[in-house]
Amino acid sequence: LAADRLSFPSMNIVSMSFGSSEFGTIGADNMAFHNIFGILSNAGVTLVASSGDGGSNPDPNTDEYSRSNPLDADYPATDPYITAVGGTDIELNSDCSINTETAWFLDPNNNSGIYATGGGISTIYGRPSWQVGLGVRTGSNRQVPDVLAPASNVKGSSQYPAVVYRSGGTQRQGAGQGTSFSGPIWAGLCACMNQARASASLPSLGL
Numbered sequence: 773l774a775a776d777r778l779s780f781p782s783m784n785i786v787s788m789s790f791g792s793s794e795f796g797t798i799g800a801d802n803m804a805f806h807n808i809f810g811i812l813s814n815a816g817v818t819l820v821a822s823s824g825d826g827g828s829n830p831d832p833n834t835d836e837y838s839r840s841n842p843l844d845a846d847y848p849a850t851d852p853y854i855t856a857v858g859g860t861d862i863e864l865n866s867d868c869s870i871n872t873e874t875a876w877f878l879d880p881n882n883n884s885g886i887y888a889t890g891g892g893i894s895t896i897y898g899r900p901s902w903q904v905g906l907g908v909r910t911g912s913n914r915q916v917p918d919v920l921a922p923a924s925n926v927k928g929s930s931q932y933p934a935v936v937y938r939s940g941g942t943q944r945q946g947a948g949q950g951t952s953f954s955g956p957i958w959a960g961l962c963a964c965m966n967q968a969r970a971s972a973s974l975p976s977l978g979l
Contacts, residue, residue: 777815784966784976786812787959788821788854789952793844794896796832802847802896809853816978818966820958821849822951823858823917824890827878836886837878845892849916852900853979856916857958859889859923859951876924876951887924889951891917902979921954 777783809819824830824846827837835846849856859876876889894914909915966976 777812777817784816785818785820785959785962787956788819788848789955791821791824791846791848792835793824793826793830793832793842794847794850794894795842795844797847797896802851805848806851806853809848809851813853813979816976818855818959818962818977818979819853820855820857820955820962821851822846822890822955823849823856825859825887825923825950825952826890827888828890828892830890835890837888838886843892845894845916846890847896849890850894850897850914852897852914855958855979856891856918857951857955858891858917858920859954860920861924862922873922875920887950889917889920889923889954919958921957923951923954924949 812819824835826835826841826846829837829839829841829843830846831838831841848854860873861876862873863871865871876887878885878888892915893909893911894916897914899912899914903915903918962977969976
């Protein structure tokens with residue numbers, strides 16, 4: 773990523789949809805990623821990452837929920853250089869206005885008995901100075917997610933938040949969901965903000 777930034781200095785946003793519970797990560801890997809994230813963030817790059825789909829107790833290997841897994845948050849979303857994006861369930865009215873939007877939570881009637889928005893309190897990183905404000909819990913450790921976006925199907929239905937069309941060798945389409953869908957939504961919002969800031973001769977958002 774840092775090398776790409778040198779080749780493409782206009783790269784101001786990176787969206788990441790990978791990770792594992794902190795319990796399943798290795799300290800040396802965390803430090804290596806943290807150093808890269810720091811270089812990019814200091815260069816004005818906004819880094820967003822999905823908060824994971826394993827709810828409060830993600831499996832270190834599959835990122836699926838089970839109460840037998842350790843209570844944990846997902847990395848790299850917990851890194852303080854990252855904007856962690858969680859997921860919501862959204863229900864629309866017939867005119868496509870929002871009826872309800874709630875946190876994506878475990879609901880057997882929602883085809884998501886092992887999936888829910890990731891989130892929690894980091895056991896690796898301290899609370900960053902900027903993590904203050906209404907709704908932020910007390911404590912000295914990093915909390916995730918920071919923001920939310922639609923992730924899953926409408927409760928009690930099989931409606932997904934988007935249909936994704938991909939081309940490259942083979943052409944196919946499929947339903948998109950999960951916090952891996954929420955993260956790119958925020959990356960897109962940041963791109964719109966950066967475009968407006970550029971028009972006003974302002975730098976990109978950065979962290």
